[in-house]
Amino acid sequence: MGVLDIVPAGVLTGDNVRKLFDYAKENKFAIPAINVTSSSTANAVLEAARDIKSPIIIQVSQGGSAYFAGKGLANDKQQASIAGAVAAALHVRAVAKEYGVPVILHSDHCAHKLLPWFDGMLAADEAYFKAHQEPLFSSHMLDLSEEPKEQNIATCVEYFKRMAPIGLWLEMEIGITGGEEDGVDNTGVDNSKLYTQPEDIWEVYDGLSKVGPNFSIAAAFGNVHGVYKPGNVKLHPELLGKHQALASEKLGGKEKPLYLVFHGGSGSTKQEIQTAVGFGVVKMNVDTDTQFAYLAGIRDFVLKKKEYLLTQVGNPDGADKPNKKYYDPRVWVREGEKTLVTRVKEACTDLGNVNRL
Numbered sequence: 280m281g282v283l284d285i286v287p288a289g290v291l292t293g294d295n296v297r298k299l300f301d302y303a304k305e306n307k308f309a310i311p312a313i314n315v316t317s318s319s320t321a322n323a324v325l326e327a328a329r330d331i332k333s334p335i336i337i338q339v340s341q342g343g344s345a346y347f348a349g350k351g352l353a354n355d356k357q358q359a360s361i362a363g364a365v366a367a368a369l370h371v372r373a374v375a376k377e378y379g380v381p382v383i384l385h386s387d388h389c390a391h392k393l394l395p396w397f398d399g400m401l402a403a404d405e406a407y408f409k410a411h412q413e414p415l416f417s418s419h420m421l422d423l424s425e426e427p428k429e430q431n432i433a434t435c436v437e438y439f440k441r442m443a444p445i446g447l448w449l450e451m452e453i454g455i456t457g458g459e460e461d462g463v464d465n466t467g468v469d470n471s472k473l474y475t476q477p478e479d480i481w482e483v484y485d486g487l488s489k490v491g492p493n494f495s496i497a498a499a500f501g502n503v504h505g506v507y508k509p510g511n512v513k514l515h516p517e518l519l520g521k522h523q524a525l526a527s528e529k530l531g532g533k534e535k536p537l538y539l540v541f542h543g544g545s546g547s548t549k550q551e552i553q554t555a556v557g558f559g560v561v562k563m564n565v566d567t568d569t570q571f572a573y574l575a576g577i578r579d580f581v582l583k584k585k586e587y588l589l590t591q592v593g594n595p596d597g598a599d600k601p602n603k604k605y606y607d608p609r610v611w612v613r614e615g616e617k618t619l620v621t622r623v624k625e626a627c628t629d630l631g632n633v634n635r636l
């Protein structure tokens with residue numbers, strides 16, 4: 280039995296998201312969540328998933344959403360981020376079925392000051408629900424990890440009360456992912472905050488489970504966004520096992536009741552990833568490494584074909600030879616898509632997410 284026996288191809292919502300995560304947990308694999316910033320990157324992610332017959336998670340950050348709408352737009356009220364997130368979602372919805380893979384459509388970190396972005400996406404979900412009986416997105420992340428714990432949980436519960444009835448999954452963060460990503464700088468954060476404790480996780484579970492079952496927790500276990508030289512922060516994926524054990528005990532022995540999310544996984548060892556997946560990580564975010572991969576193909580093409588790219592006519596083959604077939608964006612952007620496809624496949628392989636349909 281494979282994933283397509285459980286959920287359909289295309290964008291998943293409601294209980295189908297949980298069914299996919301349950302299947303992943305039972306079969307000890309996780310699904311990478313790749314940040315996209317354009318239709319080009321989104322298509323490459325879908326292409327990779329199709330080639331290796333796997334479900335996939337496509338996500339947009341607040342900055343990535345604004346980029347999707349166009350860097351020339353003002354974003355003082357998050358209007359570009361809202362429009363771009365909606366555009367990305369509609370694009371993925373329009374093409375996902377053609378690729379034949381199940382897709383979870385997700386939005387990444389939303390800190391307190393970015394809540395207008397979240398509110399805008401939620402309004403779009405509610406409007407979509409009215410017309411189609413399902414939300415536009417599959418899930419959203421609320422990251423209020425910088426707030427005091429009680430406030431973080433209470434705000435998540437309030438939003439979840441609005442999300443659960445229309446079939447939206449909630450991912451929340453407790454503890455802090457270190458490093459810097461998309462303008463959020465946590466490089467100076469206190470080390471203890473980088474390791475969430477099992478009691479905190481239980482408080483989150485206790486609060487959210489009263490509203491509905493469709494939520495996941497990004498618990499910090501020393502994760503850092505970006506790729507840096509090894510520092511004094513160490514990954515402790517075994518902490519995730521302690522979270523599951525406490526929740527299991529409180530729930531009368533239910534095995535691995537938590538859905539866990541791995542942030543800041545760039546540069547992690549295969550062993551750390553496998554340990555985390557064994558403890559119920561169902562989603563791992565990948566951004567830094569895929570950004571670099573997208574550049575690689577374009578960079579190599581430009582360096583290799585430089586003499587064909589300096590003028591519209593004239594190259595080493597002759598002064599009158601046209602260069603259109605080199606500078607057409609479908610040629611050089613495509614090279615970046617190819618190297619991105621390869622890197623997404625690698626992320627899937629690391630997580631055991633291959634041949635799962």
Ligand SMILES: [Zn+2]
Pocket residue numbers: 388456504542543564
């Ligand atoms: Zn993250």
